[in-house]
Amino acid sequence: MVSFHDVMLWRGSKFRDAAVMLRAAAKRFGETHSAMAGIGSSELEGKFSEAEQRKRRSMVDDAEDLERTFQRAAQKFDLAGESADKLAKEAADLNAEVRAKGGEVDDDGTVSGVDMGFRLGNPGPVTKEDLQDTLQEGFTKRGCLCVSKAEQFLKVVEQIYSHFGIEAWSNAIESGSNVVQLGTKGPPRSTLGAKYVNDWWTALSPEEQKEIILKHPEWIGHRDGIPADARSRANTVLLHRYLDRMEELKGKVETEGESDALFKKYGVTPGEYRAYVYNNRDHVLALAKRFPMPEDGPEALFNAQSARQRLLVFDPGKGREHVRAAIGIGDIDKAKNVMVYVPGMTTNVRDGLVGTGSGGSSVIGLERALQVSDRQHTGESAGVVWLDYDAPSWGESAPYQKNAVYYPHAANEAKERLSSFMEGVQQTHTGDPNLTLSGHSYGSLTAAVAAGRTDVQDQVAVWGSAGVNATTNDELNVLPGNTYVGAAEGDAVAASGRFGLNPDVNKNFEHFSTEKWTSPEGERYEASHGHSEYLSGPESKKSVGKTSTYNIGRIMSGNGMAAEEK
Numbered sequence: 001m002v003s004f005h006d007v008m009l010w011r012g013s014k015f016r017d018a019a020v021m022l023r024a025a026a027k028r029f030g031e032t033h034s035a036m037a038g039i040g041s042s043e044l045e046g047k048f049s050e051a052e053q054r055k056r057r058s059m060v061d062d063a064e065d066l067e068r069t070f071q072r073a074a075q076k077f078d079l080a081g082e083s084a085d086k087l088a089k090e091a092a093d094l095n096a097e098v099r100a101k102g103g104e105v106d107d108d109g110t111v112s113g114v115d116m117g118f119r120l121g122n123p124g125p126v127t128k129e130d131l132q133d134t135l136q137e138g139f140t141k142r143g144c145l146c147v148s149k150a151e152q153f154l155k156v157v158e159q160i161y162s163h164f165g166i167e168a169w170s171n172a173i174e175s176g177s178n179v180v181q182l183g184t185k186g187p188p189r190s191t192l193g194a195k196y197v198n199d200w201w202t203a204l205s206p207e208e209q210k211e212i213i214l215k216h217p218e219w220i221g222h223r224d225g226i227p228a229d230a231r232s233r234a235n236t237v238l239l240h241r242y243l244d245r246m247e248e249l250k251g252k253v254e255t256e257g258e259s260d261a262l263f264k265k266y267g268v269t270p271g272e273y274r275a276y277v278y279n280n281r282d283h284v285l286a287l288a289k290r291f292p293m294p295e296d297g298p299e300a301l302f303n304a305q306s307a308r309q310r311l312l313v314f315d316p317g318k319g320r321e322h323v324r325a326a327i328g329i330g331d332i333d334k335a336k337n338v339m340v341y342v343p344g345m346t347t348n349v350r351d352g353l354v355g356t357g358s359g360g361s362s363v364i365g366l367e368r369a370l371q372v373s374d375r376q377h378t379g380e381s382a383g384v385v386w387l388d389y390d391a392p393s394w395g396e397s398a399p400y401q402k403n404a405v406y407y408p409h410a411a412n413e414a415k416e417r418l419s420s421f422m423e424g425v426q427q428t429h430t431g432d433p434n435l436t437l438s439g440h441s442y443g444s445l446t447a448a449v450a451a452g453r454t455d456v457q458d459q460v461a462v463w464g465s466a467g468v469n470a471t472t473n474d475e476l477n478v479l480p481g482n483t484y485v486g487a488a489e490g491d492a493v494a495a496s497g498r499f500g501l502n503p504d505v506n507k508n509f510e511h512f513s514t515e516k517w518t519s520p521e522g523e524r525y526e527a528s529h530g531h532s533e534y535l536s537g538p539e540s541k542k543s544v545g546k547t548s549t550y551n552i553g554r555i556m557s558g559n560g561m562a563a564e565e566k
Contacts, residue, residue: 002150003107004143008095010088010150012081019077026070033063051181054203058180061202064430065171065195071432072456073164076479079458080157083479087153091146098139109143111136145507148472152508155474159455170195184208187219194424197225213237214298222313224424228332232291232310233301239314240293243284246276246316272318283323283349284316290327290354306331309359313388313421322390323349326421327363329370329383336379338425338433339556340386341366342418344441344464345405347391362387365535368545372553378434381556386421389414389446408469408499411446418450426456434558440464440534445499451476458482461555463514463534463548464491467499472508481510484555486548486565488514488528511565512551516543519562525550 037060098105103114114136133141179188179196180203188200201209201220209230212219217234220226226234249266253273256262263270276284291311294300313326332338343352343362352362359367366383373381390413392405402409422437437457439447441464448468451460455477462468463486473480487494487504494504503509514528525547528534534548551561 001108002147002154004091004095004105004109004147005107007087007091007146007150010084012083012085012088015077015081015084019074019081022070022074022077026067026074029063029067029070033060033067036060036063050183053205054180054183057205058199058203061199062171066168068426068429068432069164069167069171072167072426073160075432075434075458076160076164079479079482080153080160083153083481086481087146087150090142090149094139094142094146098143101135101139103136103139105139105143109140109145109147111139111143114139141507149480149508152472152474153480156477156479159474159477163455184211184216187216187223194225194420194427197223197424198427201226201230210302213301217241222315224420225427226424227428228310228312228328229306231312232328233298235311235314236291236293236301237298239284239287239291239311242314242316243288246273246281246284249273250277269318275317275321279321280317280323283354286350286354287311287314287323287325309363312384313386315388321393321395324388324390325349325353326384326386326388327353327359329359329363329367329385330381332382332384332425333428334380334430335382336434337373337381337436337556337558338429339366339369339373339381339383339436339438339461340418340422340425340447341383342386342389342437342439342443342447343391344439344443345392346394347387347443348393349387353385353387360385362535365549368535368537368549369553369556372545372550373557376554376557376559378557378559381553383556384421384425386418388417388421392442405442406498408445408449411442411449411469414446415449415453418446419453422450422454422456434458434556436461436556438462438552438556441466441493441531444468444503448476451478458558459484459555461552462486462503463552464488464494464531465503466493466496467501468503469500471501471506480508481560483509484512484551484561485509486512486514486534486551488530488533488548490529491531493531510561512548512555512561513563513565514546514548514551515563515566517547517550517563519550 095105098111098114101114103111105111179200182200188196213230213234217237220231221234221238245266249268252262294304308329310328312328313324315324317323347362352360354360362385366385370381370383390403390410392403392410396403398404399406435457436459437447437451438461444462444465445468448470451457452475457478459482460476460478461484470476473483476483485503516527517525524543525545526538526540526543528546528548533546536546538545547563551563554560554562
């Protein structure tokens with residue numbers, strides 16, 4: 001068990017020194033990668049066999065993987081340095097306060113020797129004062145919390161060391177030749193994760209990659225480890241291929257009637273067809289309008305300039321009520337700061353992701369936070385609205401329905417897909433991103449259970465949360481000081497604690513303000529009220545936005561929240 005007095009002696013400088021050395025090593029791998037990448041595919045052709053070309057392209061990718069691995073370790077060590085300094089200051093400040101009152105702090109954080117502040121017996125009703133902690137009780141709670149967070153810190157740091165060693169070793173050895181040499185024969189088997197998928201993809205020539213996007217988009221549209229541009233093109237092809245087939249079938253059914261032979265011809269079950277017509281068609285049409293197929297056909301997707309929004313997931317449902325999708329905003333693979341945002345109950349593709357203007361409500365909300373992040377001068381920001389899960393709807397609110405919002409079924413069903421998606425974002429990124437996993441309402445539970453399965457995220461941020469099924473930072477695989485919670489006045493969902501301890505009262509986490517606030521630059525921000533205003537636009541012409549939106553953008557930028565909850 002860590003000692004309170006040991007924590008007072010912690011210094012983050014050692015972690016920062018290690019981060020400097022790791023970045024120097026990363027730079028050397030980057031220089032190696034640049035030198036190797038200078039040998040283009042055209043120079044390899046005609047000189048080496050196809051297998052040898054793939055192996056050499058794989059070696060170029062391995063050098064970039066090592067560069068990113070060392071950068072990631074450096075980023076984690078920097079965060080560890082900040083966390084260690086903050087914990088040491090908390091311990092030292094508390095120790096000074098206790099000693100000033102004539103007391104002392106034990107190794108476990110318990111405080112003794114301070115005036116207990118006993119109140120004389122009160123024969124009347126229990127008052128608010130009777131329920132308040134005495135000074136010593138308050139000190140003890142702070143001391144024990146400091147020790148608890150220090151233990152969480154050590155668990156995460158141990159994991160950082162372990163992950164760095166494993167990842168550096170796996171990237172230093174030769175990539176799996178069986179995966180690299182698959183070429184255009186087929187994709188890696190579904191049990192292989194983002195790293196192997198990326199090894200396969202980067203070993204392909206540009207011509208082979210294009211062939212797969214056009215002829216076999218289903219191989220990569222829903223595979224983590226594929227770069228965003230390629231994934232978006234593949235999903236656009238899949239989307240329009242599916243839409244054309246289902247619309248043609250719909251026309252046939254309207255003229256000929258339903259028949260088993262007709263459904264078999266189009267490779268569709270009756271359930272899938274009815275789900276499309278009665279539930280999913282509007283959502284698919286909305287996506288097709290947002291991500292149109294060029295008039296000149298799929299080939300023209302490679303000539304068009306990359307759009308700000310990318311279709312990173314498309315799953316039409318196939319008999320389920322929900323269409324699933326994920327929309328990327330900005331350059332996901334190159335932006336310094338990336339946030340993956342999971343919206344909550346009632347969010348759907350048509351209204352939450354696409355909308356009628358530049359985006360649906362969730363996309364527009366994340367855009368607002370991205371704008372704040374970009375103003376923090378820490379680098380370009382990008383984000384993903386991830387709806388690759390069945391967010392509970394009002395039609396599923398009956399207690400006997402397993403996807404109802406009262407139960408964690410939808411979140412648990414999605415945790416493997418979301419954790420894999422996060423690892424894919426990390427794997428395809430040029431360099432190490434500052435990566436935030438976030439969620440609103442039910443989406444906060446989905447994000448949190450996924451965070452427990454991966455450690456690529458640097459921060460976790462939730463707002464309007466009914467619980468995250470975790471009470472400590474290490475359960476979310478982030479260092480103390482990097483889990484952020486927001487809860488607006490009048491948000492009954494955030495006060496419910498349906499899925500574990502109410503995160504808004506959990507002292508292990510950081511709490512950002514949702515009240516009105518004036519920034520150091522003199523800009524006025526509005527308060528959020530209820531459950532759905534955290535990423536809303538300003539209501540008054542005198543303000544520039546919501547305090548909650550500003551805080552979320554700041555967290556995304558890596559600068560932490562600007563205004564703490566009072």
